[in-house]
Amino acid sequence: MPLSRDAEHVLELLWIRQREKIQPPYLPQLEASFTNEAVRELKEAGLIRQANGELLLTDEGEKAAKLALRRRRLAERLLVDLLKTADSILDEAACSIEHALYEGLEEAVCTLLGHPRFCPHGGEIPPGKCCEEARKAGIRLIVPLSEMKPNEEGHIAYIQSADTIVMQKLMAMGVLPGEPIRLIRCFPSFVFEVHHTQYAVDTAVADCIYVRLKAD
Ligand SMILES: [Zn+2]
Numbered sequence: 001m002p003l004s005r006d007a008e009h010v011l012e013l014l015w016i017r018q019r020e021k022i023q024p025p026y027l028p029q030l031e032a033s034f035t036n037e038a039v040r041e042l043k044e045a046g047l048i049r050q051a052n053g054e055l056l057l058t059d060e061g062e063k064a065a066k067l068a069l070r071r072r073r074l075a076e077r078l079l080v081d082l083l084k085t086a087d088s089i090l091d092e093a094a095c096s097i098e099h100a101l102y103e104g105l106e107e108a109v110c111t112l113l114g115h116p117r118f119c120p121h122g123g124e125i126p127p128g129k130c131c132e133e134a135r136k137a138g139i140r141l142i143v144p145l146s147e148m149k150p151n152e153e154g155h156i157a158y159i160q161s162a163d164t165i166v167m168q169k170l171m172a173m174g175v176l177p178g179e180p181i182r183l184i185r186c187f188p189s190f191v192f193e194v195h196h197t198q199y200a201v202d203t204a205v206a207d208c209i210y211v212r213l214k215a216d
Pocket residue numbers: 005009094095096098099
């Protein structure tokens with residue numbers, strides 16, 4: 001039987017609290033799901049256990065938490081990258097979609113998005129089978145600028161950096177999601193072009209710019 005929304009939220013919450021350093025803005029939304037019923041449901045399903053007064057994920061619980069978080073973060077990427085959803089409604093919209101991404105659909109969305117590695121808040125998206133297969137097959141849909149070859153072009157899919165200064169600098173330069181981009185050279189620094197203006201950045205910055213490659 002599929003888990004209730006609240007139960008999935010509690011799994012996500014426990015995983016984020018126990019495993020991650022980020023504080024996503026939707027934590028209160030997840031915390032609101034921390035009900036006695038949700039906890040009972042998860043205990044009965046063998047996904048959480050109590051130890052020294054603390055609720056911990058079991059091994060099965062960790063797997064389920066990762067899957068729930070994967071769906072949530074894919075939903076966020078879908079909303080931000082493809083649907084250009086405004087921040088003000090992102091959390092609610094992501095919640096409506098995450099629980100609908102059942103098996104199969106979740107992989108289709110992941111593939112459509114180019115197997116993204118991070119959510120818009122900088123949290124890691126646990127990889128699925130599709131991500132591994134794409135990596136093995138050498139399928140490149142969205143790659144960091146640092147992995148592009150000279151003369152390759154595409155559109156900026158998203159900018160991913162924990163460093164807000166880097167993010168702001170790129171945005172101020174007009175290096176924004178949706179803009180066309182072409183890599184000119186990758187040595188000694190990464191030189192690229194956006195709307196006939198050339199920019200040079202180092203590898204650390206080139207790692208942050210994810211490009212949806214033009215299909216050839
Ligand atoms: Zn939700």
